[in-house]
Amino acid sequence: MRKKRITIEDVALEAGVHASTVSRALNPGKRALVSDVVAARVAATAQRLGYTPDPVAAGLRTRRSATIGILIPDIANPLFPPILRGIEAALAEAGYTAIIANTDNDALRARDALERLAARRVDGVILATVSRRDPLLDRCRKLGLPVVLVNRSTGGGATSAVLTDDEAGAALAVRHLALLGHRAIGHVAGPQRLSTGAGRRSGFVAARRAVGGESGPPPIAEAASYGIEAGAHAAAALLAAHPRITAIVAANDLLALGCYDEARRRGLACPRDISITGFNDMPFADRFDPPLTTVRIAQRAMGVEAARLLLAEIENPRSPKREIKLQPELVVRGSTAQPRGPSLTVPRRSR
Amino acid sequence: MRKKRITIEDVALEAGVHASTVSRALNPGKRALVSDVVAARVAATAQRLGYTPDPVAAGLRTRRSATIGILIPDIANPLFPPILRGIEAALAEAGYTAIIANTDNDALRARDALERLAARRVDGVILATVSRRDPLLDRCRKLGLPVVLVNRSTGGGATSAVLTDDEAGAALAVRHLALLGHRAIGHVAGPQRLSTGAGRRSGFVAARRAVGGESGPPPIAEAASYGIEAGAHAAAALLAAHPRITAIVAANDLLALGCYDEARRRGLACPRDISITGFNDMPFADRFDPPLTTVRIAQRAMGVEAARLLLAEIENPRSPKREIKLQPELVVRGSTAQPRGPSLTVPRRSR
DNA sequence: TTGTAAGCGTTATCAT
DNA sequence: ATGATAACGCTTACAA
Numbered sequence: 001m002r003k004k005r006i007t008i009e010d011v012a013l014e015a016g017v018h019a020s021t022v023s024r025a026l027n028p029g030k031r032a033l034v035s036d037v038v039a040a041r042v043a044a045t046a047q048r049l050g051y052t053p054d055p056v057a058a059g060l061r062t063r064r065s066a067t068i069g070i071l072i073p074d075i076a077n078p079l080f081p082p083i084l085r086g087i088e089a090a091l092a093e094a095g096y097t098a099i100i101a102n103t104d105n106d107a108l109r110a111r112d113a114l115e116r117l118a119a120r121r122v123d124g125v126i127l128a129t130v131s132r133r134d135p136l137l138d139r140c141r142k143l144g145l146p147v148v149l150v151n152r153s154t155g156g157g158a159t160s161a162v163l164t165d166d167e168a169g170a171a172l173a174v175r176h177l178a179l180l181g182h183r184a185i186g187h188v189a190g191p192q193r194l195s196t197g198a199g200r201r202s203g204f205v206a207a208r209r210a211v212g213g214e215s216g217p218p219p220i221a222e223a224a225s226y227g228i229e230a231g232a233h234a235a236a237a238l239l240a241a242h243p244r245i246t247a248i249v250a251a252n253d254l255l256a257l258g259c260y261d262e263a264r265r266r267g268l269a270c271p272r273d274i275s276i277t278g279f280n281d282m283p284f285a286d287r288f289d290p291p292l293t294t295v296r297i298a299q300r301a302m303g304v305e306a307a308r309l310l311l312a313e314i315e316n317p318r319s320p321k322r323e324i325k326l327q328p329e330l331v332v333r334g335s336t337a338q339p340r341g342p343s344l345t346v347p348r349r350s351r
Numbered sequence: 352m353r354k355k356r357i358t359i360e361d362v363a364l365e366a367g368v369h370a371s372t373v374s375r376a377l378n379p380g381k382r383a384l385v386s387d388v389v390a391a392r393v394a395a396t397a398q399r400l401g402y403t404p405d406p407v408a409a410g411l412r413t414r415r416s417a418t419i420g421i422l423i424p425d426i427a428n429p430l431f432p433p434i435l436r437g438i439e440a441a442l443a444e445a446g447y448t449a450i451i452a453n454t455d456n457d458a459l460r461a462r463d464a465l466e467r468l469a470a471r472r473v474d475g476v477i478l479a480t481v482s483r484r485d486p487l488l489d490r491c492r493k494l495g496l497p498v499v500l501v502n503r504s505t506g507g508g509a510t511s512a513v514l515t516d517d518e519a520g521a522a523l524a525v526r527h528l529a530l531l532g533h534r535a536i537g538h539v540a541g542p543q544r545l546s547t548g549a550g551r552r553s554g555f556v557a558a559r560r561a562v563g564g565e566s567g568p569p570p571i572a573e574a575a576s577y578g579i580e581a582g583a584h585a586a587a588a589l590l591a592a593h594p595r596i597t598a599i600v601a602a603n604d605l606l607a608l609g610c611y612d613e614a615r616r617r618g619l620a621c622p623r624d625i626s627i628t629g630f631n632d633m634p635f636a637d638r639f640d641p642p643l644t645t646v647r648i649a650q651r652a653m654g655v656e657a658a659r660l661l662l663a664e665i666e667n668p669r670s671p672k673r674e675i676k677l678q679p680e681l682v683v684r685g686s687t688a689q690p691r692g693p694s695l696t697v698p699r700r701s702r
Numbered sequence: 703t704t705g706t707a708a709g710c711g712t713t714a715t716c717a718t
Numbered sequence: 719a720t721g722a723t724a725a726c727g728c729t730t731a732c733a734a
Contacts, residue, residue: 030713
């Protein structure tokens with residue numbers, strides 16, 4: 001005797017009705033089409049028999065899989081798990097399931113992953129990987145796949161997105177440093193092909209001007225990627241070109257860690273000789289040595305909003321594209337302090 | 352005109368053959384049943400038309416979804432992403448896709464997630480969540496679902512599993528500390544309902560005896576969970592009961608972080624006044640303050656092996672259950688040092 | 703070697 | 719309000 005799965009037919013037989021009636025009775029949207037008494041009986045027998053509808057079969061008929069795809073660069077990057085948890089929480093409420101694919105920041109792998117998700121007939125995708133002007137978006141459009149971007153966006157606003165106000169975040173960091181008395185503030189920028197890299201950079205430039213930093217072109221070095229090594233390289237270039245810098249605004253926490261390394265290599269103590277700020281407030285940023293002053297972004301909330309937006313677009317493909325910008329918040333820890341020499345104010349510290 | 356998806360029928364028409372022939376030509380396992388020339392023609396037209404087989408429809412017929420479910424406690428716990436990457440790498444090779452569910456260490460949520468995965472007709476599951484004697488396993492058996500455990504195991508060995516040699520790992524830590532000259536070594540144990548908690552504890556006890564630690568019952572405090580807070584509480588209890596302790600072996604890195612906190616609270620500098628070791632070597636453990644001496648486990652390899660084991664069991668449900676134990680390795684960093692006072696050897700350091 | 707036809711479990715459409 | 723029927727896209731005996 002081998003495993004026999006219980007189908008809608010079994011329930012129909014047992015309840016003395018037709019399969020289509022069972023389908024209606026069990027389908028929230030159509031329960032109204034069936035008499036209360038029958039609906040109750042069907043529900044009861046389904047329960048008793050331990051019937052679980054087969055979403056695969058249903059999906060074949062309805063062309064909806066109740067599944068959405070998520071593209072992220074790398075799940076091992078601590079920035080993403082909280083976003084994913086947010087997405088999943090919102091999806092679960094609606095009975096949807098997520099399939100996650102890692103792209104390792106590789107356009108080819110991203111393309112590949114997208115095709116695989118499309119082949120699986122996902123109802124929509126959330127992309128955390130896009131660069132500015134990313135071919136992935138055209139591909140989604142061609143596939144008729146609803147899309148929402150999260151964290152990063154493209155140039156054109158023809159796609160819904162949930163983002164951080166990167167300009168404002170960078171400004172937060174700059175103002176904090178300025179308030180501590182820093183005047184020579186540099187920036188280790190993220191890749192400029194990514195919206196976060198570009199946004200934080202322009203936020204830095206604007207804020208620096210606003211707080212009346214030193215004149216001349218802003219001291220900036222662009223990192224090749226959002227990694228520790230890349231951050232160290234950029235910091236090296238920055239400090240070589242601008243030795244008088246007393247503070248660095250890094251475009252994310254990993255780059256900040258790279259700045260730690262380079263500072264140490266040069267015998268510069270942080271924060272005594274140089275202040276460093278990060279961006280994202282990734283998990284364990286408070287455990288670094290020194291604890292990292294950084295700009296906290298609303299990771300989980302971004303995920304939740306992105307999922308909601310996507311579900312809305314799946315529900316109604318003609319719904320207007322929205323772009324939500326979440327405000328970041330400064331978290332002051334131990335990696336920033338007054339510059340050596342005369343200073344004006346005393347900073348508060350928090351954990 | 353609305354979106355029209357290309358089906359096997361379209362390819363058949365275009366290639367001048369029957370749909371079943373297309374199916375055979377495109378199915379690696381049955382390509383042999385079709386003449387080379389036809390196979391080539393079919394492949395070409397499929398390519399040209401941009402045909403992608405619908406795995407949902409195929410799955411309906413074959414009762415296989417080419418999907419496997421993964422239950423983990425929490426993806427935000429840095430221990431798991433590397434395991435997941437390993438799993439996914441191995442699955443991708445075989446054309447399988449993973450669906451990940453977080454349980455938050457909650458048996459009810461775990462049960463729920465399992466049912467949802469089963470409803471999705473996953474071909475098998477990998478469980479990273481099991482406690483010793485977990486009802487989830489019976490449920491899987493009842494569902495006829497192939498299972499592989501990863502990282503944690505249950506009591507009985509009726510299930511395949513990929514684990515770390517936890518006893519050996521704990522012994523590594525104890526011997527390292529003993530070599531540094533520590534004699535009063537305590538243990539902040541993980542939850543004893545989890546195999547990792549139990550295994551590391553017994554490894555600690557055995558190794559302590561082997562290195563000739565102080566007589567009397569071993570100084571151990573059990574943490575309620577694998578979290579920082581829980582670690583701090585346990586450390587507090589441990590130090591209160593055994594004030595002369597000069598070193599703590601924590602059952603994982605998060606617990607070690609809790610020990611850091613408690614030590615600091617008591618004005619104990621690590622490693623000067625107290626040495627602390629972790630377990631897992633989670634990402635960024637080298638960035639903690641101080642950098643954590645810990646027992647590194649083969650996270651990615653565990654994932655790869657688990658996936659392989661599962662695929663084998665799916666392939667052949669009667670294949671023997673295997674239990675693979677991977678050997679951990681000690682990573683010496685800055686959280687361990689000779690105890691104050693006379694000592695015997697000088698430790699090496701690595702990053 | 704290839705075609706025929708049935709069927710996987712569900713839901714949508716059309717009758718009644 | 720419910721039943722009958724076809725269809726979703728694919729695979730697989732079985733027939734030719």
